[in-house]
Amino acid sequence: MEIQVEHYLIISTIMLCAGIYGFLVRKNTLAMLISVELILNAADINFAVFNKFLFPNQLEGHFFTLFAIGIVAAETAVAIAIIINIYRNIQTLNVDKMDKLKH
C-alpha cells in the first residue's frame, strides 16, 4: 500500500484530538504542556506533508515547520520555568490546587 496524504492527515488529526483531550482532562501541568506539544507537532506534520505532496515545487511549508519548532521550543522553556516557579510556591503541579485566583 502506498502512503498517501490522507494517511498522514489521519495521524495529525488524531494527534490534534488527543492533544485537545489531554489539555482539557489532565490535571498535571507538565502533562498539559505535553498535550499542547502534541497539537503543535500535528500542525508541523501537516505543513511538511502538504508541502511534500501537494506543492512539491516550493519550500514554504518546510520553512514554516522549522520556524515553528524553534519558537515553540522557546515557549516551552518559558512555560517550564514558570511551572517550576509555581512548584516552588505551592509544592505541587496539580492544576486543581492553583485556585487562589478565582471569585
Place this chain on the structure above:
Amino acid sequence: MDYSQFLYMKEEVSLVGVIAILFLYDLIAGEKGRKYFSLITCLLLGGHIIYNFLPTSTSGAVFGGMYYYTPMMTIIKSILTFGTLIVVMQADTWLRREDTKFKQGEFYVLLLSTLLGMFFMIASGHFLMFFIGLEMASIPMATLIAFDKYKHDSAEAGGKYILTAMFSSALLLFGLSLLYGACGTLYFDDIPATLDGNLMQMAAFVFFLAGIGFKISIVPFHLWTADVYQGAPTSVTSFLSVVSKGSAVFVLLTILMKVFAPMVQEWQIIIYGLIVVTITIGNLFAIRQKNIKRFLAFSSISQAGYILLGVIGGTQLGMSSLVYYVLVYMVANLAIFGVVSIIEQRTGMINIEDYNGLYLTNPKLSFLTTLALFSLAGIPPFAGFFSKFFVFMAAFEKGFYVLVIIALLNTIISLYYYLLLVKAMYINKSDSPIESFKSDCYTRTSLVICLIGIVCLGLAGVVYETISLFGYGM
C-alpha cells in the same frame, strides 16, 4: 540582499535601538545609575515616538512581501508606543520596591520586546511573519506576568497565561497549516485569489480566529482574562489590557480585510455572534466582581466587543474608528489603572469596597477616576462618547441595525457598573478610608497626560480627522 529595505521599517529598527541601549545601560549602570533608569526609558521612548510620529504618505511592501507598511500602521504603532510610555511611567513606583529594584532593566527590556513583537505582527505580510510576531509578543508577556516571582498570585497567573497562550497558538498554527494545504501559499497577497469558502478553509479560519480571539479575549476564549489580570503586577495588567489588546484587534482587522476578504459573508456572521456574547457576558460578569482588577478585566472584555464593532464592516470608516477607539480606550483605561496601581503600592488595597470614601481623602484621584469611567461608559463630553459613536456608525452604515441596538442596550448595563465604582468613591461611607497620600511625579505626569487625553481627544476633532485620512477599507 538590498539592505536599504531596512529604511522602510523605521519603527522596528529604532525600537531595537532603544532595547539595545537599555540592555547595555542595565549592564553598565550600577546601583547608582539605576535610579535614573525610568527617566532614561521614558526619554528614549519619547524620542522614539517623535521620530516615528509623522506618518509617511506612502505604503508598500519590502522583503519580498513579508513586511508591509502603510500610514495607518505607523499611526497604530505610535499609539501603542504612547501607551507603553505611560505604562513605564506608572510602573516606576512598583519597580523601586526592594524586591524588584534590581530587576528594573529586565522589566523594560521584556516590555519593549513585547512591543517589538506586536510591531512585527501588525506589519506582517506573510503568516510566518505574523506567527513569529505573535509569539514574540506573548512569550515575554508571560514572563512579565510572572515577574513577581516570590508571589503566589503572580506565578499562578503566569502559569495560566502561558498554558492558555500555548494552547491557543497551537490551534492557530494548526489552522494555518490547513490554510496552507488549501491555498498553497501563505502570503497575504496571494491567498485571496485561492479562497472560495470551502470546508477546509472555513476550518482554518475558525482555528485562526480562536488563536487571535484569545489575545483579544473575545468571549468564548476569555476565561484566562480575569485570573491573569488579577494575579499579574498592576502595571503589566494595564499593558495587557490596552497595548496587547489594541495590537491584536488591529491585526485581526487587517487580516480579515486583506486575507479573508472573499469569505466576508461567512466571517461577518461569526464576528456578529462573537460581538453579541462578548459585550453581554463581559458586562454581566463585571457587575458581580469585588476585586477591582477583576472588575476592570471584565470591563475590558466588553470593551473588546465594542472595538470589534469597527471590525465587522471591514470599511474605511471601521478602520479609522477602530484606531481612534483604541487610542481613547487607552487613555481612559490607563488613567484608572494608574490610580489602582498607585493605591495598591501605597496601601495594598485592591477591593472595590476599599475605595469607599476615597473622595474625602484623595479628591483628585477620585475625580480623575470618575472622568475615566465616564469616558469608558461613553458619556457625552468625554472622548469615549465620540469613539463609541464612530464604531456604532461604522457598524450601522453596513446595515447591522440589530447589533448596534444590542450594543447600545449594553452601554446602559456598563454605565450601571461603572457608576457603582463612582458611588463607592463619592457616596459610600467608610470607617477606615484609604489614607491621603501624595503620588510620585511619574505617576502624576502620566495621570495628567491621561486626563488631557480623556478631555481633549473628543473635543479636538483634528485627531479623528487625521486618523480618518489614512484609513482604508476592503
